Amino acid sequence: MAVLRWGEVRRHAADPGLALTFLGAVGILVLFVLYPAFRVLLYPSLRDYLALPQSLRWMQAARNSLAMMLLSTLSATFVGLLFAFAITRPDVPGRRFFRSIAMLPLFAPPFMVAFAYILMFGRLGLITHTLLGMTANIFGWHGLWMVQTVAFFPLAMLIITGVLEAANPSLEHAARNLGADEWSVLRTITLALARPGIAGAMLVVAISVLADFGNAVVIAGGFPLLATEAWFRMEGMGDLRGAALVVAMLLVPTVALFLLERYWVSRRVYTTVTGRGSRIERPPTPPLLKWVVVALCALVSVLILLVYFGVVAGAFTSVWGRDWSLTLSHWRLAQDRIWTLWSSVKIGAIAGVMTGVVGVVVAFLTSRNLPLRNFLDFLAVLPGALPGVFVGVGFVLAFNTTPLGGTLWILATALAFWHLPMGYQAAAARLKQIERSIEEAAVNLGASGLRVLWDVYVPLLFRALVEAFAVSFIRAVTNVSIVIFLISPGQVVATFVILNMIQNNIWGAAGALTTMLLLLTFISIGLTWLLVGRVVRTSAVAG
């Protein structure tokens, strides 16, 4: 693998610009992806690692994290399957509505579902307290379970929908033709075909659940989890070694799941054997099943709408749970903190540009026939396997004592490189679609090497660049898992302020600021849509 072929080396030596760019890209990725990761893993001593099994609290956190992973993954995948089924059957009423509704959690800041459910189902919850008069306690594993199910099922839905849509309706017709009744078709064909997709969805959801910091820190209460434990270690006790240990523990299952997803499941998806043939409608869905699915999807849709309704309503309600009169006073309080929103926007913009540029350049490099391009590809997708808290601790250890420390640049860099896989993979996929013959045509007509890049690739990759920017920007502005480790008194961001407000029960102002974040998110999505004609997906792996 690492054997360099002389012919290639000589050929690339003739193109020093490309060679230097390549070395520069490798250097930057090693510095901002590999180095912080190694800092985390090597920070605790071997003795610290060996002592892990003796630490009751951490083993408890590990067990809890794994238990939540199993629970939330199963429920989120199940709900995702229901939605995917509903929206891929043409005879299910409301399928377009369900598809749109189910996308909403993907655009919510990573703590928002938990925040909204405290407002809805908490001790003073609109539904539990005011409407039902119950004494409810949503803090703990059960609240987190519900929150994570709603927050992460759209990921499962998207993956399973892709697989169900890829299944040729002819297969179902063929089964009917060979004597299968509606339920047999469902069991032996539709669901059987979706199995690899369901497995892939479970892995992606599991990674998101394990790494989920925002919801856990808001609603888990005293329930120790790996993702939140790292922050408690550092905030409460300044225990960097402990924080590093915990996130290192968290890294093991997420990387394992990531590799499993990337190198096993994603290659096992049954693509339909043949290409052409008329696209025909799917056979009818069994009526009983259809109405059960519709009822369940409607129920979940209500839960999703409550997320948005709760937060916005909270921003305009005098005293949640006690005085339901409308007020604008929370917005005045929020206005005092609006400067943190500008910090967020600045950081997001820098991170967006970095993700976009680095993503496109690296994608261009890995599409060339260069030695070590697989290594570069690995570095560019690796951050997708790293939980946000891991990256946060990594940047603290690696760069807090450098000139970067305490500036907004450390935040922007950490976020940019954490989001790199999304920008990189979008650009790489786009590059793959561009036929080599287009480049050859340009060369054939007399374009030089650099002109090819400028005339052919830059315009064609513009869309990928804009999308990478938008996704990175939105995720940076709403991020909590990384910024919480890297903010300094001079560099406070909006999400950190909101988190503090929620924890201090200042719900109105928290709702107002979150509403502004939402506006920012949807304006960004709208602008991107205007530019590239497509709604971007902001969530691949949650943090």
Place this chain on the structure above:
Amino acid sequence: MADRPAHIRLRHVTKRFGDALAVDDVSLDVAEGSFTTLLGPSGCGKTTTLRMVAGFHRPDAGDIFLRDVRVTDIPPHRRNTAMVFQEYALFPHMTVAENVGYGLRMRRVPGPEARRRVAQALELVGLSGQERKFPHQLSGGQQQRVALARALIVEPEVLLLDEPLSNLDAKLRVRVRTEIRQLQQRLGKTTLYVTHDQEEALAISDQIAVMHNGRILQVGSPAEIYFHPANRFVADFVGLANFIEGEVVDAHHVHVNGLVVTVARPIARAGRVTLVVRPEMVRLLPAAAVEQPALRGRIAATAFLGSLTRYWVTADGNEWVVDVPAPGHETLHGEVALLLPSERIHVLTE
């Protein structure tokens, strides 16, 4: 053939998709044990007709019978009309044996018998030993045979094939269609076949129904369709045709540009008619070699095709296509004479 009872009967079958009329008042009899082909361009309603026989679409009007049983309201899985799909629709998550055995599993055929019949069906299509492979490990031709075995194993009342050869390359297509025909004759299975390929239809069928815009234009044997097309569309769609305008003289003679052409079948009408002359019916000779009165013209283009040479000849302001079979190394140039044999010329009556 006419004395055999109809196995599949369509009576005034009509199907709409939204505003589009896909199948318009189609009636058709398919005789027991016969191989009938629905032939037509894409969008003519042939596949929709086939899918209505399978039960995937319900006709908006009209009825479908299998023997004397009205099946219009019977769902597809109770019809026993096994179908081979255009893209095969092999289940990608099942092995060859599981694919072929699927129909038996749905009919709750016990294991040992099912295994015996799967082995038998695979032997029938020459795929013994491939039981444990998955569809994607097979070639296109092999996938096609699995689809055929999967349909035949359930001992269907009638066999339906929807453009089963369109995903194969040209050579394989000819071989597999011969195999399908031989298998069908050996099993005596009533078969309804859909294709847009006129050559395929001619080669394989007992009976052809030519469809256009949702209607059946003509039903007949391949030779009937080819030599005596009912109208200009059929003549044009099946094979190549030269259309010549003429004036009827009497029942056996037509006046064409100063020449009198003799036809074998009596003409039942007067006035202007259109003659259909197939390219291979015309004899082409160097102009100097013909002394009798004949159509004379000039060669505009030539294509050597191996077993024949095709000429485009301009004569009397018309462009003629003429095929000269077994041309060898001979090629004609310049001025030529076209001789029209009387027994083959067909007069369109529509």
